[in-house]
Amino acid sequence: MRGCAVIALALSMVVSSPIHAAPKAPLPADPLGSPMWDAHAKLLFGDDPVRFDPRVKVDFPMIAENQRSFPVAVDARGIAGVQRIVIMADLNPIPFAIDYRPTDAEPYIATRIKLDQRTPVRGAVQLASGEWLVSGGWVDAAGGGCSAPPVSRVKGDWAEHLGEIRGEAWPMADGKSRVRLNFRHPMDTGFVANIATYHLEELSIGDGAGKSYGSMEIWAAVAEDPAITLMLHAGAGATLSVEGRDTNGRDYVAALHVARQSVMPSILTQGDGR
Amino acid sequence: MLIGGAALLTLPAQARESYAITPVAVGDGLWMIHGADAPIEPANGGAIANISIIDSPAGAILYDCGPSAAYARALKGVAEQLTGKTVVRVYVSHLHPDHGLGSGVFDPAIVAALPGTIAALRSEGQGYADGMYRILSDWMRGTDVVVPGRTIAQESEDFGGRTLQLMALAGHSGADLALMDRQSGTLIAGDLVFHNRAPSTPTADLPTWRASLDQLAASEHRALIPGHGPIDPDGKAAIAQTRDWIDWVEQALKAAVASGMDMVEAGEIAIPARFSTMAAARYELQRSVSHLYPGLEAAMLPRIDAEARRSD
Numbered sequence: 399m400r401g402c403a404v405i406a407l408a409l410s411m412v413v414s415s416p417i418h419a420a421p422k423a424p425l426p427a428d429p430l431g432s433p434m435w436d437a438h439a440k441l442l443f444g445d446d447p448v449r450f451d452p453r454v455k456v457d458f459p460m461i462a463e464n465q466r467s468f469p470v471a472v473d474a475r476g477i478a479g480v481q482r483i484v485i486m487a488d489l490n491p492i493p494f495a496i497d498y499r500p501t502d503a504e505p506y507i508a509t510r511i512k513l514d515q516r517t518p519v520r521g522a523v524q525l526a527s528g529e530w531l532v533s534g535g536w537v538d539a540a541g542g543g544c545s546a547p548p549v550s551r552v553k554g555d556w557a558e559h560l561g562e563i564r565g566e567a568w569p570m571a572d573g574k575s576r577v578r579l580n581f582r583h584p585m586d587t588g589f590v591a592n593i594a595t596y597h598l599e600e601l602s603i604g605d606g607a608g609k610s611y612g613s614m615e616i617w618a619a620v621a622e623d624p625a626i627t628l629m630l631h632a633g634a635g636a637t638l639s640v641e642g643r644d645t646n647g648r649d650y651v652a653a654l655h656v657a658r659q660s661v662m663p664s665i666l667t668q669g670d671g672r
Numbered sequence: 673m674l675i676g677g678a679a680l681l682t683l684p685a686q687a688r689e690s691y692a693i694t695p696v697a698v699g700d701g702l703w704m705i706h707g708a709d710a711p712i713e714p715a716n717g718g719a720i721a722n723i724s725i726i727d728s729p730a731g732a733i734l735y736d737c738g739p740s741a742a743y744a745r746a747l748k749g750v751a752e753q754l755t756g757k758t759v760v761r762v763y764v765s766h767l768h769p770d771h772g773l774g775s776g777v778f779d780p781a782i783v784a785a786l787p788g789t790i791a792a793l794r795s796e797g798q799g800y801a802d803g804m805y806r807i808l809s810d811w812m813r814g815t816d817v818v819v820p821g822r823t824i825a826q827e828s829e830d831f832g833g834r835t836l837q838l839m840a841l842a843g844h845s846g847a848d849l850a851l852m853d854r855q856s857g858t859l860i861a862g863d864l865v866f867h868n869r870a871p872s873t874p875t876a877d878l879p880t881w882r883a884s885l886d887q888l889a890a891s892e893h894r895a896l897i898p899g900h901g902p903i904d905p906d907g908k909a910a911i912a913q914t915r916d917w918i919d920w921v922e923q924a925l926k927a928a929v930a931s932g933m934d935m936v937e938a939g940e941i942a943i944p945a946r947f948s949t950m951a952a953a954r955y956e957l958q959r960s961v962s963h964l965y966p967g968l969e970a971a972m973l974p975r976i977d978a979e980a981r982r983s984d
């Protein structure tokens with residue numbers, strides 16, 4: 399585990415932060431009481447001001463049924479001017495999962511991450527002012543270990559399917575759309591013997607004519623076969639162009655159109671709200 | 673000590689934590705121990721599965737034996753006191769650890785399971801045990817994975833005149849054993865049937881599960897003991913409820929994929945009011961999202977990569 403932590407710190411350096419001349423504000427105490435809060439916060443936020451804010455909605459299931467693939471959604475639509483969303487799990491050997499810049503998109507992202515042990519899972523959003531707003535909660539992973547099979551690739555057939563991308567885009571109200579992208583990729587952490595780090599590291603989505611809706615950096619803390627949900631400012635019928643790259647320099651290219659209409663099936667609207 | 677009627681008998685186990693084992697007479701020489709209708713958690717020591725004890729002229733018979741050595745040891749004591757006979761057979765219904773992980777306290781020669789269960793325990797048993805230790809720690813002390821020594825190949829087994837019909841089914845897992853006890857007219861269905869407790873799907877194959885429910889519905893029985901939840905006295909409602917739930921979960925998750933929901937959102941969809949009597953419904957729905965959603969996405973979301981466009 400100690401080896402993992404050292405690598406984790408080195409990796410977390412990759413998430414850089416602009417250096418501001420403003421005097422350093424003290425880091426607020428972590429309401430989750432995480433032992434790694436100070437270290438990660440210094441690396442991610444640098445000297446930028448930081449505040450805990452429940453308007454950053456970090457949502458996940460009540461149980462980590464599969465610690466290799468734990469769904470997390472960060473929804474900051476209640477906050478104006480969000481420039482950046484980072485998903486992190488403090489006690490993972492790789493604490494950062496995704497660093498998303500929604501340039502012409504809603505401040506919302508959902509994905510699935512790996513959990514190494516019981517850990518805080520957080521969403522941190524940065525405003526144009528440089529200020530970071532943070533929220534999250536503890537997740538009880540059933541267990542694991544940073545070199546144990548659970549964080550290794552599970553499907554043996556990834557090589558045959560590398561490059562496969564599935565996705566669809568559905569129109570929402572007000573000229574927006576919901577986009578889902580699923581990639582086949584082993585997302586190797588490098589912590590399993592004889593398997594080097596190998597993961598999707600960059601992803602951007604635009605209109606194919608120079609306009610970007612958003613882009614992100616991705617780390618191996620994202621689950622095998624990355625699945626990403628975004629909300630773009632692209633209306634019904636819009637063309638979407640997806641470009642990605644992995645750590646071996648392999649390119650991932652996909653294109654899709656926002657559907658003309660979508661209907662919520664009645665089975666999803668009938669219930670007692672429990 | 674021989675106790676008739678609705679026996680209530682509680683024996684302490686040997687681990688620091690101790691299980692309250694409370695058998696209830698549900699038929700002629702048949703007792704059911706109703707597991708907690710809850711997730712596996714330290715508060716219940718993993719004792720969430722229903723267990724049956726059958727008294728036969730040849731000895732006591734157990735259908736499932738609980739999650740840990742401590743539970744199985746206490747259960748053995750309870751069964752031998754109830755029947756005044758030694759345990760001569762332990763059936764392990766399927767691979768899930770809440771049902772049979774304690775079986776190592778018995779002589780493997782008297783522990784019987786379907787071939788598919790034995791194969792699954794060989795390959796996955798230790799993984800399940802590791803998970804149980806992580807969740808339950810002290811409750812699990814001394815519990816080892818021991819593969820059942822008897823492979824069930826026959827359709828019935830006779831115990832000095834009390835004959836049990838052995839039904840080799842599947843769908844909740846790769847191999848699910850149900851027992852028909854003719855003497856009491858009771859079907860012991862294991863985890864193929866849940867009752868007022870939401871079904872779990874970590875190893876489910878839903879079409880196979882439905883076919884097994886058809887077979888159970890067609891069997892001649894009066895009462896039915898489900899794998900989880902209270903006994904079903906008429907033997908039909910719990911089968912129908914289990915089918916209703918797995919059908920709803922599958923249709924609802926397909927609709928969620930089709931409408932663009934992420935897994936987090938899919939786990940938060942409204943649960944119909946007709947399932948309001950089911951314990952652990954939200955919990956099991958979210959588990960099922962984890963089990964079933966990636967497969968549904970792979971089947972339903974279209975390929976959009978350049979490679980796929982070329983091969984169109």
Ligand SMILES: [Zn+2]
Binds near residue numbers: 768
């Ligand atoms: Zn089961």
